[in-house]
Amino acid sequence: MKLKFKIQPYQTNAVESVVDCFAGQGNTSGPAYRIDPGVNRKLLTQGPALPGMDLEQSGFRNADLRLIDDQLLANIHAVQRRQNLPLSDKLASSAGCRVNLDVEMETGTGKTYCYIKTVFEMNKRYGWTKFIVVVPSIAIREGVLKSLEITAEHFTESYGKKARFFAYNSRQLHHLESFSSDGGINVMVINIQAFNATGKDNRRIYDELDDFQSRRPIDVISGNHPILILDEPQKMEGTKTLSALAKFRPLMILRYSATHRTTHNKIHRLDALDAYNQKLVKKIAVRGISVKGLAGDGAYLYLESIEISKKAPVVRIEMEVRQGGGIKRIVKRLERGRDLFVESNQLDQYRGFVIAQIDAVKDTIEFTNGVEMSAGEARGDITERTIRRIQIREAIRAHLEKEQVLFAQGIKVLSLFFIDEVVKYRDYSQADEKGEYARIFEEEYERLKDEYLSRLPLDGGLYQAYLKGIQVGRTHNGYFSIDKKTQKLTDSSIRTRGEEAGLSDDVDAYDLILKDKERLLSFEEPVRFIFSHSALREGWDNPNVFVMCMLKHSDNTISRRQEVGRGLRISVNQQGDRMDNPTTVHDVNILTVVASESYRDFVGNLQREISDSLSARPRKADEAYFTGKVITTEAGTVEITTDQARDIEFYLIQNGYVDRNRQIVEKYHEAKAHGTLAPLPPELVPHGDQIFGLIDSVFSESQLPDVGDDRKPKTNPLNANFGKKEFQALWSRINRKAVYRVEFDSDELIRNSIGALDKELRVTPLQYTIQSGIQNEQITDVQLRVGTGFSLTKTSVQTHQASIHSGVAYDLLGKIAERTQLTRKTVAEILSGIQPAVFGQFQQNPEHFIAECSRLINEQKATIIIERLSYDSIAENYDTDIFTASQSKQDFSKASGKLKNHIYDYVITDSQVERNFVKELDTSADVVVYAKLPRGFLIPTPVGDYNPDWAIAFREGAVRHIYFVAETKGSMSSMELRAIEQTKIDCARKFFAKINSGIDAEQVRYDVVTDYGKLMEIVCR
Incomplete structure (x- = not known):
C-alpha cells in the first residue's frame, strides 16, 4: 500500500503562520559564494562567484533577511492577532539568532508534514533553499527521513520540484558538498549528538579533516546561512546545545513541538484541546484495572x-x-x-x-x-503476573472487537505493548526463546480467537478467513535494540541525565514499525501485535495503532500523554486514505489504552498532564481578555472595542457562564453542547461564532477531552421495530445514493465577484509602532539585569500608505486561484474588472489583499453553487449493514432509558435538544417507528458529506406526511447556524426533492426542527 496525503486547512494555516512572518522579504535566490577549497581555510561569503572559479567549489547560500526588527515584529503581530495569541513585545533572540518562532502542534496532527511543506513554501515565496532539521534522537531522525521520502511525490505535485534530503554523517561528507553547491531545495537532517556529544565521531564536525580538504564541516554548514527547524526543541534547551546551534549561523530558527518549555515568539497554536475538538486526533478510551484486597x-x-x-x-x-x-x-x-x-x-x-x-x-x-x-x-x-495476564487479555479483546468492525472498511488494526525488559518477551534461556509475556499472549490469543470465531457466521466471511489464516506465532513481534556482538535483542540504552534524559538511540528496532510502516499497515503483513521497550516514544508513529497496553511499572521518565501520543494519529485504509470524514471520524478512530491502574486514576493523571500543557491558554474570560481581539466583519478585520468586551463579559456573568474569578464554568460548555446557550446581545449576534470561539479559547477544566471508559460501550442490537412494514417502507424511500452536479455560468460568477469586491474589499495597511526612550539619570545593577535602565517617552503609530513590497514576486493569480479553486483565467477576468482604486490596495498589503479577495469570491461562488446544484440518482443503495456496522458499540452514559418505538432498544443522543426530542417521539401516539440515522448514511455535498439526524414514520391518517426526515437544531436562525451547516441543509433539501421525484406513493418530507412541537406543525400542514 501507499500512504496518501492531501492539503488540509489546519496544516495550511500552520504553514502560513510561519511564512507570513516574512511578508515583504522579496523573492531572491541565494547569492553564490565560494566553498573553501582547503587552501586558506576561509569561506568567502560575500559577492558573486570569482572569475575562473571551479563550479564544484561554488555554493548557494540563503539570502539575508532584509526586514528590520520593527517590520518583522509587525508581521508577527499580524499573525498572532488573527489567531488571538498574546502579542510578543519584542523579537526573542536565542542561539545567536534574532528570529526564533514557536509553532505548537499537538502530537498526531502532522507537524513533520507541516514543516516540510513550510520548506517548500518558503522557497516558493522567498527563494530560500538551505534548511537543516535538528532532532534530539536517532529515532526521530529516522522518522523525519521517512516522512521526507513518502511525501516527496505529494509535494512534487503541489510545487513542481523535489527537495534533496540526507542525514548528516561525519563519514559521508560528500553529501555536505552537494548541500552547499546545489541551487535547489536542500534539507539536511542532523541529530544533536552529532555536534554536542564528546565522542570522537561527534567532534569531527569541528575538526579540520584530511578527508574534507582540511576544512571544518561546521564552516561549510554555517556558510549556507541555513534555516534551522528544531523538532522537539524542549530536548535542546541546554546551554551546550544552544551554544552549538549558534555555530550554524542560522538565518532563523523555527521550533515545532506539542510541549514547548521555553517560549520565544509563538506564532501558531494547535494544542490538545484544539486537536481533539477539531477531530484531528483519535478519541481516547481506557480499560483500567482496579485491584481490591491483598x-x-x-x-x-x-x-x-x-x-x-x-x-x-x-x-x-x-x-x-x-x-x-x-x-x-x-x-x-x-x-x-x-x-x-x-x-x-x-x-x-x-x-x-x-x-x-x-x-x-x-x-x-x-x-x-x-x-x-x-x-x-x-x-x-492478585499477583503482578495476574494483572499482566488480565491486561494482555483485555488488549487482545479490544483488538478483536475493533478489528471485527474495521476489517470491512479496509482498516488494519495494530496493538502496541510497552514492556520494561526484553527477557519478558524474548528469553534466550528457554528452548523456544519465548518470554513470559509471549507465552501469556499466545495462550490468551488462541482462546479469544476461538471465542470470536464461534460468534461469526458460518458462511466463510472474509474476516473469518483472515482471522483463521494468521498463525499466532507470526501475528506478534518484538522491536528492541540489537546487541551487535551477540545479534540478540537487548534492553534499550536510556539516558538518565542531562537534557536528553529518557531518550533512546535505538535505530535497529524501527525497521518494520517505522521504515516499513506501509507494509505493517497492509493485511498481507501478519504482524498485528507489537511488543517494544517503554522508551519507544518521540519519533515512532503509526496511524493504525488502536490499542496500547502498558505492561510496565509507572515511572516519571515518560508521561501518560507521551505514551498515548504514539497512537493518536488518524488511521488509514488499505488504499492509504485517511479515515477523517468529520461525521464518522470519532466512530472509527478510538484509541483504547489498557492501563495497569484503575480507570479513574489513569484518566485523572492523563487529564492533569493535558491541563498542565495548556498553561499558555488564557484562564479568565474578562474585559481585558476580549479587548483588542480580532474578528472579521463585512468591512474587513477589526478589533473588539472596550465596550464590546465589557458586553461579552456581562453576558457571561448574567447567564452564570463564569464564576466570580471570571473562569468559564461547566454550565457554559453544557449549554453549548446542547444548543441551549442564551442569545447574545443584538449588536454581537452577527459575530456570534467568532465570539463563542474566543470564549472557547479560555481554558476550563470541563473543556478537557472526554476520556471514556472502554467497558461502558455495549452491543445495541436492532429490535423488532426495524422489521415493521412502516420503517421498511420509509427506508426503501430514502435508501438512495446520488451524485451532485454544479453547473454555473462563469460570467455570472465574474460579474457577482467584481461587484462584491468593489463594494466590500477593504485592505488594512501595515502599521508600525515607533517608540522613543531615554536612559535614566541613575541606573542600578538591578535595572541593568531586568532591562529597565531606559524610560519610554513617546509612542506613535504610523501607517504605510506606499508599497513596501515592490520587490516581492507575488503569484497573485496563482494564490487566489488556489484558494478559490478557480482557473487563473477566471481570476484574471475578476481582478481586471474591479475599480483601479480597489486593486491599488494590493500595494498596501498584498497578503491581506489575497486573503480578502479569496474570501469574497468564495462567498459568491457558494451562493451560485446552491442555486445551480442538482442531484442525479445512481443505481446503488445502502446495505442494511450500516445499521449494525456504525452502531455496533454504544456509549450508554449518553443513552436514554429503554425505548419502545426506536429501531434500537437505546438511542445515544448528543445534546439536550435531542434528548427532549427522543422523549416526545417515543411517547407520541402518532409515531409508529423512528430511527437515529446511522453515521454511514451520508448525503454528498460540495462542502462535505452530510448525515441527517432522524427518520420518522407516522401512523397513516394521523398526519398529512407519513414519512419524515428531520434535522434537530437548537436554533432555527440562519444567523446562528454555521455557514457550512446551512449549506449542507440547503443541499439536503435538493437531495430529497430529487429522490421524491421518483416516488409515486407517499413522499418523504425533510426539514429542520427545534423540537417535537415544530415537527408536528410542519407535518400537519
Missing part, C-alpha cells in the same frame, strides 16, 4: 464486563474452578441468580457469592453477601 485474601474474582442480551444483562467474570487436574482460572458468562460456589465446583471461598443484581448502566454487580464489584475490578489472590 494477595491470598478471599476468593479470586475479575469482572471483565457486563453484556446486554435479549433477555437480561449477563456478566463475564473470571473465577477459579475445581477441575480434574486441579484448580484453574476460567472466564464464565453468568446471569442473575447464579451461585459461584456451584459454578466453582464447590470451592469454599465462593460460599455466599450468589449474583443478586446486575446493573448494565452503572456496570456493577452485587452478590447476596453484600460484595459489590465494578467492571475492570479484580479482588482476591
Whole structure:
C-alpha cells in the first residue's frame, strides 16, 4: 500500500503562520559564494562567484533577511492577532539568532508534514533553499527521513520540484558538498549528538579533516546561512546545545513541538484541546484495572464486563474452578441468580457469592453477601503476573472487537505493548526463546480467537478467513535494540541525565514499525501485535495503532500523554486514505489504552498532564481578555472595542457562564453542547461564532477531552421495530445514493465577484509602532539585569500608505486561484474588472489583499453553487449493514432509558435538544417507528458529506406526511447556524426533492426542527 496525503486547512494555516512572518522579504535566490577549497581555510561569503572559479567549489547560500526588527515584529503581530495569541513585545533572540518562532502542534496532527511543506513554501515565496532539521534522537531522525521520502511525490505535485534530503554523517561528507553547491531545495537532517556529544565521531564536525580538504564541516554548514527547524526543541534547551546551534549561523530558527518549555515568539497554536475538538486526533478510551484486597485474601474474582442480551444483562467474570487436574482460572458468562460456589465446583471461598443484581448502566454487580464489584475490578489472590495476564487479555479483546468492525472498511488494526525488559518477551534461556509475556499472549490469543470465531457466521466471511489464516506465532513481534556482538535483542540504552534524559538511540528496532510502516499497515503483513521497550516514544508513529497496553511499572521518565501520543494519529485504509470524514471520524478512530491502574486514576493523571500543557491558554474570560481581539466583519478585520468586551463579559456573568474569578464554568460548555446557550446581545449576534470561539479559547477544566471508559460501550442490537412494514417502507424511500452536479455560468460568477469586491474589499495597511526612550539619570545593577535602565517617552503609530513590497514576486493569480479553486483565467477576468482604486490596495498589503479577495469570491461562488446544484440518482443503495456496522458499540452514559418505538432498544443522543426530542417521539401516539440515522448514511455535498439526524414514520391518517426526515437544531436562525451547516441543509433539501421525484406513493418530507412541537406543525400542514 501507499500512504496518501492531501492539503488540509489546519496544516495550511500552520504553514502560513510561519511564512507570513516574512511578508515583504522579496523573492531572491541565494547569492553564490565560494566553498573553501582547503587552501586558506576561509569561506568567502560575500559577492558573486570569482572569475575562473571551479563550479564544484561554488555554493548557494540563503539570502539575508532584509526586514528590520520593527517590520518583522509587525508581521508577527499580524499573525498572532488573527489567531488571538498574546502579542510578543519584542523579537526573542536565542542561539545567536534574532528570529526564533514557536509553532505548537499537538502530537498526531502532522507537524513533520507541516514543516516540510513550510520548506517548500518558503522557497516558493522567498527563494530560500538551505534548511537543516535538528532532532534530539536517532529515532526521530529516522522518522523525519521517512516522512521526507513518502511525501516527496505529494509535494512534487503541489510545487513542481523535489527537495534533496540526507542525514548528516561525519563519514559521508560528500553529501555536505552537494548541500552547499546545489541551487535547489536542500534539507539536511542532523541529530544533536552529532555536534554536542564528546565522542570522537561527534567532534569531527569541528575538526579540520584530511578527508574534507582540511576544512571544518561546521564552516561549510554555517556558510549556507541555513534555516534551522528544531523538532522537539524542549530536548535542546541546554546551554551546550544552544551554544552549538549558534555555530550554524542560522538565518532563523523555527521550533515545532506539542510541549514547548521555553517560549520565544509563538506564532501558531494547535494544542490538545484544539486537536481533539477539531477531530484531528483519535478519541481516547481506557480499560483500567482496579485491584481490591491483598494477595491470598478471599476468593479470586475479575469482572471483565457486563453484556446486554435479549433477555437480561449477563456478566463475564473470571473465577477459579475445581477441575480434574486441579484448580484453574476460567472466564464464565453468568446471569442473575447464579451461585459461584456451584459454578466453582464447590470451592469454599465462593460460599455466599450468589449474583443478586446486575446493573448494565452503572456496570456493577452485587452478590447476596453484600460484595459489590465494578467492571475492570479484580479482588482476591492478585499477583503482578495476574494483572499482566488480565491486561494482555483485555488488549487482545479490544483488538478483536475493533478489528471485527474495521476489517470491512479496509482498516488494519495494530496493538502496541510497552514492556520494561526484553527477557519478558524474548528469553534466550528457554528452548523456544519465548518470554513470559509471549507465552501469556499466545495462550490468551488462541482462546479469544476461538471465542470470536464461534460468534461469526458460518458462511466463510472474509474476516473469518483472515482471522483463521494468521498463525499466532507470526501475528506478534518484538522491536528492541540489537546487541551487535551477540545479534540478540537487548534492553534499550536510556539516558538518565542531562537534557536528553529518557531518550533512546535505538535505530535497529524501527525497521518494520517505522521504515516499513506501509507494509505493517497492509493485511498481507501478519504482524498485528507489537511488543517494544517503554522508551519507544518521540519519533515512532503509526496511524493504525488502536490499542496500547502498558505492561510496565509507572515511572516519571515518560508521561501518560507521551505514551498515548504514539497512537493518536488518524488511521488509514488499505488504499492509504485517511479515515477523517468529520461525521464518522470519532466512530472509527478510538484509541483504547489498557492501563495497569484503575480507570479513574489513569484518566485523572492523563487529564492533569493535558491541563498542565495548556498553561499558555488564557484562564479568565474578562474585559481585558476580549479587548483588542480580532474578528472579521463585512468591512474587513477589526478589533473588539472596550465596550464590546465589557458586553461579552456581562453576558457571561448574567447567564452564570463564569464564576466570580471570571473562569468559564461547566454550565457554559453544557449549554453549548446542547444548543441551549442564551442569545447574545443584538449588536454581537452577527459575530456570534467568532465570539463563542474566543470564549472557547479560555481554558476550563470541563473543556478537557472526554476520556471514556472502554467497558461502558455495549452491543445495541436492532429490535423488532426495524422489521415493521412502516420503517421498511420509509427506508426503501430514502435508501438512495446520488451524485451532485454544479453547473454555473462563469460570467455570472465574474460579474457577482467584481461587484462584491468593489463594494466590500477593504485592505488594512501595515502599521508600525515607533517608540522613543531615554536612559535614566541613575541606573542600578538591578535595572541593568531586568532591562529597565531606559524610560519610554513617546509612542506613535504610523501607517504605510506606499508599497513596501515592490520587490516581492507575488503569484497573485496563482494564490487566489488556489484558494478559490478557480482557473487563473477566471481570476484574471475578476481582478481586471474591479475599480483601479480597489486593486491599488494590493500595494498596501498584498497578503491581506489575497486573503480578502479569496474570501469574497468564495462567498459568491457558494451562493451560485446552491442555486445551480442538482442531484442525479445512481443505481446503488445502502446495505442494511450500516445499521449494525456504525452502531455496533454504544456509549450508554449518553443513552436514554429503554425505548419502545426506536429501531434500537437505546438511542445515544448528543445534546439536550435531542434528548427532549427522543422523549416526545417515543411517547407520541402518532409515531409508529423512528430511527437515529446511522453515521454511514451520508448525503454528498460540495462542502462535505452530510448525515441527517432522524427518520420518522407516522401512523397513516394521523398526519398529512407519513414519512419524515428531520434535522434537530437548537436554533432555527440562519444567523446562528454555521455557514457550512446551512449549506449542507440547503443541499439536503435538493437531495430529497430529487429522490421524491421518483416516488409515486407517499413522499418523504425533510426539514429542520427545534423540537417535537415544530415537527408536528410542519407535518400537519
